[in-house]
């Protein structure tokens with residue numbers, strides 16, 4: 510079992526602690542971004558990072574001191590210590606006119622053929638997917654919104670599949686959506702989207718993902734299929750609890766789920782996950798991974814307050830998903 514991709518030796522890494530029972534283990538220095546890290550940013554979380562020019566760059570969800578979410582650029586030499594810019598990203602539209610989203614949150618970041626694409630949740634008469642691109646992280650061009658509202662958790666695959674761009678998304682409502690499944694859509698030009706398919710539904714035999722699910726980081730290509738980390742939400746007397754789950758999607762047709770782990774991989778346990786602006790949230794949005802060693806560093810938002818880091822190894826996580834899979838019909842789980 511291996512990652513199909515480039516070597517990336519300089520990603521953050523810690524070996525699995527001897528007392529860790531799971532397949533994902535947390536960075537001992539968590540959280541890596543604390544409160545009030547820059548400018549008017551009160552909390553930075555649910556953010557995405559990528560290797561860039563031998564170092565690292567990222568798009569960070571920052572809730573400002575007016576309470577509203579914006580996206581800021583950040584840079585790092587080691588992908589652990591981040592310098593977040595004081596001002597949000599400044600967009601232009603395709604005609605060159607300035608564009609300033611009313612709000613922008615939960616960005617994902619992917620490189621496809623030398624172009625960096627950012628997808629976030631934007632205001633489009635309610636929550637919807639916003640999309641933009643940059644080639645140099647200096648000029649940012651806002652592209653057409655892929656779908657009408659309401660939708661969140663847009664995640665592009667890192668390459669075209671059978672000549673098509675593929676986009677995961679989670680249709681939602683305008684508020685704190687009490688439902689939600691993961692869908693996939695195709696496009697030849699990143700402008701017109703179609704051939705929508707439902708990939709995975711909420712639920713399963715356990716309860717941790719019974720309310721809603723949403724795609725997390727950009728899927729990682731492995732020789733078993735696309736490794737998809739996602740968030741699964743359950744509803745309790747004190748509100749939602751966000752955990753991290755995982756599935757393997759077919760390499761040639763990622764609308765097909767090959768394996769889906771019945772158990773979560775990470776759930777809020779540490780104080781920075783259970784206590785904060787919104788308690789009990791682990792919300793993965795990015796990974797860095799090294800095809801040579803199979804190491805995967807997972808970036809997740811903790812309690813809507815911090816950025817935290819966790820690790821896994823491709824053999825271990827893929828083995829866990831296969832051994833714990835509850836796919837019944839080679840497609841999705843049958844819900845009772």
Ligand code: BMA
Pocket residue numbers: 555614615685686751787790792810813
């Ligand atoms: C979701 C999004 C996320 C957030 C989560 C928990 O609806 O708004 O940004 O992390 O709720 O509050």
